[in-house]
Amino acid sequence: MSTYHPLTEQEAIDIARSIEAFFPADASLSCKEIGDGNLNLVFHIKDSVSGKSLILKQALPYAKVVGESWPLTLDRARIESEKLILEGKLAPGLVPQVYKYDPELALTVMEDLSDHVIMRRGLIEGNIYPLFADHISTFIANTLFFTSDLGMNQQQKKLQVKSFINPELCKITEDLIFDDPYTLSDNNNYEAAIEDAAAALRSNDELHLEVAILREKFLTNAQALLHGDLHTGSIFITKQSTKVIDPEFAFYGPIGFDIGAVYANLLMNYVAQAHWSKDEAAREAHRSYLLEMVVSIWNQFHDKFLALWEAHGVDRLANEAKGYKQYYMKRILQDAAGYTGAKMIRRIVGLSHVIDIDRIDDDAVRNSCQRQVLNIGTQLIIRNRSLQSIEELVDIVKSN
Amino acid sequence: MSTYHPLTEQEAIDIARSIEAFFPADASLSCKEIGDGNLNLVFHIKDSVSGKSLILKQALPYAKVVGESWPLTLDRARIESEKLILEGKLAPGLVPQVYKYDPELALTVMEDLSDHVIMRRGLIEGNIYPLFADHISTFIANTLFFTSDLGMNQQQKKLQVKSFINPELCKITEDLIFDDPYTLSDNNNYEAAIEDAAAALRSNDELHLEVAILREKFLTNAQALLHGDLHTGSIFITKQSTKVIDPEFAFYGPIGFDIGAVYANLLMNYVAQAHWSKDEAAREAHRSYLLEMVVSIWNQFHDKFLALWEAHGVDRLANEAKGYKQYYMKRILQDAAGYTGAKMIRRIVGLSHVIDIDRIDDDAVRNSCQRQVLNIGTQLIIRNRSLQSIEELVDIVKSN
Incomplete structure (x- = not known):
């Protein structure tokens, strides 16, 4: 056999x-x-x-x-x-x-995790997961720090890069996330009602420049061993437990890509609450909860990553150079913002969608949500390299 | 056998x-x-x-x-x-x-290239190589463009990254270039007479931050398949012919690293002409020649790389995104400036030196040259991320 x-x-x-x-x-x-x-x-x-x-x-x-x-x-x-x-x-x-x-x-x-539910479904149902920010920030901080040049033997890391070269699955991401949505492609998949918004993606020079830079980082920046597909459909959850599954897209890439995957899917759910929440009060409550989660994930990730660095940093110069840690963390935040935007946009106009949005049965509400996701995504991408704080990211979400 | x-x-x-x-x-x-x-x-x-x-x-x-x-x-x-x-x-x-x-x-x-001479020796003797800028800019542009994500199939490139994972030889560079010179290390090797200048390298916070960033790029940025050790001792030359040898340090890294290797060695020869030139006029002539070569190598590399990109670019978004080519080329120039500085500094205080400087028999002249190399190297590193043009690089050389 x-x-x-x-x-x-x-x-x-x-x-x-x-x-x-x-x-x-x-x-x-x-x-x-x-x-x-x-x-x-x-x-x-x-x-x-x-x-x-x-x-x-x-x-x-x-x-x-x-x-x-x-x-x-x-x-x-x-x-x-x-x-x-x-x-x-x-x-x-x-x-x-x-x-x-x-x-x-x-x-x-x-x-077997069948006592858990897929997080995407749980969020659509309006559930609260009080430990998720703690769990996912630990997952991201630990898996990424200890596979980066900051936290593991740098010669062993090179052998690990070699072992996780993953051309076929990376190509799926490269095409579907960093190419198709910005051009006419047979892979694209969106409703005629938002053709004007999809066309705007194809003619926005500022957006294309930033997507090209994000694409280049995805192709070249072997910062840490990523999960590579960390959306809310790859997370099993209960109120007490979080289990991340399906890391077949794993490869060495930019840390912000994994964070962006989590954020994009939380924010699409945020937008989709226009439909899923029972009433205005429930909507406001769930949206506040999601944005607080976004802030909390960043703050906890930031503190945990730096604590690991302080305790386990292997690179003398990276450990000691004044200002380097701040520089490093700010770039992660900026990359995360850019990848959040890229992953939002592709779920509206690209091949593969999310049920948070697609299962909204009211055409007007659904199309309005799609437009809002595209607006937030576009702004996050355009502003990614100048972003200074997680609060600025939240402001972009709220104002679009 | x-x-x-x-x-x-x-x-x-x-x-x-x-x-x-x-x-x-x-x-x-x-x-x-x-x-x-x-x-x-x-x-x-x-x-x-x-x-x-x-x-x-x-x-x-x-x-x-x-x-x-x-x-x-x-x-x-x-x-x-x-x-x-x-x-x-x-x-x-x-x-x-x-x-x-x-x-x-x-x-x-x-x-067998024994009809050629090692370029370092040729430059010490004050020879002129009228085709070198043309040859080396072609070598760098062609070997780097066609191994980057811009110029080769991006899935094949990942397999090539895998094939050229080179942990042991990279570690030599990581230690000798991006660590030892900035700390107390048994590997360091410099004369007591320049102890104050060596100590200054160890206490310069601004310098350490930039070296940490350059080190990180060397560790993580798989931009193109580099030669990895492209100094003037790895180049056989005649007036008509240029042959690059010894690529055993090859690995996927930042394009600016190969350019920086060439520049660092041209600029150390520039400084060392204080001793090697027969007289003031010969010195000025040879120095002008070297700085013109530095400018010409950049300008020719820039034009050739962009011409290859125009003719053979494989990445749709990278080809079409407005402003991306300028952004890409400016980062190469900035990286090149930083790596030039790093490679100059390590040849003065680090383990491995160059005969351009070490064979100057007059102690005062030699130590003065060593200090000048350290000053130029430090300024190139500190200013690398804000550098806007090759002329600015030359100005830093002239004013230090």
Whole structure:
């Protein structure tokens, strides 16, 4: 069974049973394939005796998006598995536990998180997650600091860069986020009603310059080992627990890109509350909550990253040069603002959307939200290199 | 003979003879080992019948500097050979031809350039090289443009980044250029007479901030495949010909680093003409020549790089975004200024010096030159991020 082939449910059960000391000997295992079938098979294996369960995630050798299918490397399963294991070491408790990785089958066996919900869905329902800012700021600070030249042996880091070279998945980001939305592309996908706003993206010189610079940083700036796709659909959550999943886009890139992914998705939810909130008061409350979360994530990330730097910094000059830490943190904030904008814009006019916006059934409200997301995104990008504080970012959101 | 061992002269002759169609059948080959024995063996093989000759360069598994010896990867021979072959394709005629690479023996067989002289020596002797600015600007523009995300397939580029990960040789640069000169280090090496100037480097906060930023770019900015050690001792030259050698430090880094290496060594020669020129008139003439060369290299590099971009740019947004090319080129100039300064300073107080300065036998003149190099280097570093033109760089040189 070691040559690659998509697993059957029975094979998945057999593999699950072979995970040592997980299921009891008398386990009665059932299996359900719960993936969307576009990129991966996801088997949910449950023991009806003990109630224990596992997830088997197997990469498929192709990607399917809106009917099209193209080949996609199975090496992403290795990247995902290795990154998950590393994240588990650097940010304990904030990712699913990995029990086994089988390179031949492109298969990862991991902790079942079905007691959690996907955060995007939770936010749409108006839920509050009091520990999220703390958890995600720890996740980002720990995983990024300890994989950067500030926090790990700089020669080992170069070997890690090599191990996480991820051309195929990076190309998806490069095309869908940093190219298509700003030109006429068959990949673009938006409603005729916002054609004027989409056209404005294609003719804004100031915007193009900044997107080109953000694109260049994505292509060249090996600052830390990113998650690479850290939106609210990659986060499982409860009031007590946060688990970041799906790091198959992991690669060495600019730290602000991971932060921007979180922010973009919180802010799209902020805009979409025009529809999802039950009333004006609920809307204002949920929006305030989201903006406070944005500020709190930055402030906690900032303090935690600097505390790690103070305690574990490996680079003498970076540790000691006066003003360097402030310079470094401000650039992260500026990059985060730019990438937030880029990730908002692409979810409105690009190939892949978010349900926060798309499932708004009132056309006028939905289109109004789409325009607002584009306005905020455009301003965040245009102003990213001059941004001085997280409050300035929030002001841009509020005034657009 | 395929397991690694340092070659004997007879083995070198046998390998040279096996290079197909190079030496005639009746060749009478003699061999001389001409390396300095610190890093590599260099065998010069000559046929007394045809007069034809070859170089065999074999990496040694250690480095020796000032009596100390430490292990050093033989993989650098692969990097050197692959980079030489790539340079030969991208900048034809500007590197020695490679006839054979043997990975087991860490051996490269290449064109003999003993009709050329090492440029550092030629400049000390006051020679003029009318084609150098043209040649080196072509070399830099071609090798860097076509290995950057602007000029090559961006997924292939990532695989090339992977292939040229070069931790051990990068560490030499990181330590000797971007750390030691700014702290108390056993690696430092300077005369007691300039202790005050060396101490000033260690207490200059503004300088440390800029060096930390330049160090970070060296560690993280995978802009193009650099030569990595492009000083005037790595250039063989005649009035008609320029050949760049020794790319064993090759890795993906910031474009300005290669330009800075050339500039630093031209400018140290500029300073050292206080001793080497025969008289005041010769000194002024040679110095003017060197500064004109600095300006001409930038202007030609700038125009050639942009012409390549215009003709061969692969990145839609980078090609089309208004203002991006200017932004890109200005950053290269600013980085080049910073790296020029860093490479000047390290040659005065760091481990490895240049004979332009060290062989000045008059103590007062030599120490005065050392101080002048440190002053120019410090100003170039401190002002690198605000530099607007190549003329401003020249003004800094003239006024220090």
